[in-house]
Amino acid sequence: MKLTRIATPLMAVALMGGATLFAGAQANQAPTTESRSWNTPPPGTEQAQSAYRDGVEAAQLDMAAKRKIEAKSSHLYLHPPVKGAARDEYRSNFTVGYEAAVKHNSGA
Template identity: 90%
Template sequence: MNKLTRIGTPLMAVALMSGATFFAHAQANQAPTTETRSWNTPPPGTEQAQSAYRDGVDAAQLDITAKRKVDAKSSHLYLHPPVKGAARDEYRSNFTAGYEAAVKHNSGA
């Protein structure tokens, strides 16, 4: 029995340690199932689109803090975007997306 314990104990320890690394490796290779992007992080796109999204988030937070009307389309940056020409529509849509994300986050939804 003493001989069995001397041989069996190290073998069991090695078996347990090698199994732990196998399971850790399997967990590290799992594909992420949830979105890891924060609510205030702009979606991938052009720098101008990301800037518009951040402007929308900031504008919503300012409107909520100042207890103003919470509406993206009444915001100064929506009415007078800092871009010209065809980029205005893209700016406004990204601004609105950021504004709505901030309102949704602050409402607890």
């Protein structure tokens, strides 16, 4: 009888403690590409993330205005808001964001 009174609470504590460890392990998993939203910029510099967001927005505006769907014809691609060597990186990230928005809206 006394063994049951001691063993039952100990088992309950052990079970609850184990669940906490499993929950913590699941929460610490790194996000994968599949779990990241399509319009969330990939990790990188603030400028690269801004270019990605600009590309997403430009694609949405082009589709809404029934303009030609091509990143290289967009105003921000042709005239990026950065200077010098950063232009190529901006254009690259802009194109990735633009294509992600087009792919998402086409249902692919």
